[in-house]
Amino acid sequence: MSFGQGKIWHDGKFVDWKNATCHVMTHAIHYGSSVFEGLRCYEAKGKPAILRLRDHVRRFYDSAKIYRMEIPHAPEALEAAIIETVKVNGLKSCYIRPVAFRGMKVMGLNPRPCPVVCAVAAWSWGRYLGEESMVNGVSVRVSSWRRPAPDTFPALSKAGGNYLNSQLMKMEALDGGFDEAVALDHYGYVSEGSGENVFVVRGGEIHTPPWSSAILPGITRDCVMILAKDLGIPARETTLPREALYLADEVFLSGTAAEIVPVTRVDNIVIGSGRRGPVTERIQSAFLRIVEGRAPDKRRWLRAVVGPAQAVA
Numbered sequence: 001m002s003f004g005q006g007k008i009w010h011d012g013k014f015v016d017w018k019n020a021t022c023h024v025m026t027h028a029i030h031y032g033s034s035v036f037e038g039l040r041c042y043e044a045k046g047k048p049a050i051l052r053l054r055d056h057v058r059r060f061y062d063s064a065k066i067y068r069m070e071i072p073h074a075p076e077a078l079e080a081a082i083i084e085t086v087k088v089n090g091l092k093s094c095y096i097r098p099v100a101f102r103g104m105k106v107m108g109l110n111p112r113p114c115p116v117v118c119a120v121a122a123w124s125w126g127r128y129l130g131e132e133s134m135v136n137g138v139s140v141r142v143s144s145w146r147r148p149a150p151d152t153f154p155a156l157s158k159a160g161g162n163y164l165n166s167q168l169m170k171m172e173a174l175d176g177g178f179d180e181a182v183a184l185d186h187y188g189y190v191s192e193g194s195g196e197n198v199f200v201v202r203g204g205e206i207h208t209p210p211w212s213s214a215i216l217p218g219i220t221r222d223c224v225m226i227l228a229k230d231l232g233i234p235a236r237e238t239t240l241p242r243e244a245l246y247l248a249d250e251v252f253l254s255g256t257a258a259e260i261v262p263v264t265r266v267d268n269i270v271i272g273s274g275r276r277g278p279v280t281e282r283i284q285s286a287f288l289r290i291v292e293g294r295a296p297d298k299r300r301w302l303r304a305v306v307g308p309a310q311a312v313a
């Protein structure tokens with residue numbers, strides 16, 4: 001099932017993709033009042049399994065809580081809806097997009113009178129930064145756009161409005177011939193990519209910016225930190241100046257859509273050997289082995305999608 005096909009869960013009912021619509025006066029369209037998640041379901045030993053479902057659902061509710069948005073379903077019901085969406089669409093591996101947004105009732109900046117609408121879509125999605133990106137790596141520019149200051153837009157909320165900043169970063173990078181952008185935070189320290197967290201490897205140690213550097217607390221980022229410990233690679237959160245990217249032995253990005261992607265150039269400066277480095281490769285391969293069911297899932301990161309599809313309210 002590719003983008004635009006199949007069924008979408010829409011507040012308890014499955015509807016055809018073309019019928020999962022909303023009114024032009026929807027609050028979120030005018031004011032960016034939505035929160036969303038991005039999950040991946042992998043084919044692990046031939047069967048679909050969703051990666052870190054509970055953690056994504058938790059972040060979804062956290063994102064909504066910051067904006068005083070009541071999602072009209074319990075987290076357990078949303079988990080079930082996500083599983084059912086994969087089943088109903090007969091998908092083995094896919095990307096899953098839950099979204100909640102302020103719907104149509106009144107216009108104005110008090111969002112509270114508007115009903116909260118919730119939906120879950122799923123479709124097959126290959127490598128976000130290109131099929132070759134996992135091996136050959138990508139080029140990145142440091143964006144002229146900064147991540148928001150801590151008292152402006154809350155970075156810990158995966159809110160639709162935050163992604164206007166990401167879109168400016170991404171378009172600027174593509175227009176300049178780069179694959180992706182990494183932004184600095186309000187203080188000038190390295191923050192994150194338009195849709196990924198960033199890691200620097202130097203002297204065999206991994207460094208990544210902390211929550212206070214205006215990052216989204218990535219779930220793949222958390223996998224990287226845990227896998228690094230498993231592999232005996234020191235990994236820590238540190239504020240990073242821009243030039244730490246240039247002086248790194250390796251740089252890589254992590255995200256649900258992008259997965260774990262080496263960065264071979266930053267601002268046209270070659271990073272390390274200019275190829276995927278050994279630390280990136282170890283982390284990437286440890287990650288892929290688990291999610292694809294080729295290594296034991298010790299921490300129960302994968303939730304199997306089993307049994308026939310059922311109606312979920």
Ligand SMILES: Cc1ncc(COP(=O)(O)O)c(C=O)c1O
Pocket residue numbers: 038166192193194195196197215216217218219220221254255256257
């Ligand atoms: C801005 C931003 N940072 C980081 C990430 C990585 O988060 P995760 O690994 O949970 O997908 C994402 C992707 O959702 C993102 O959009």
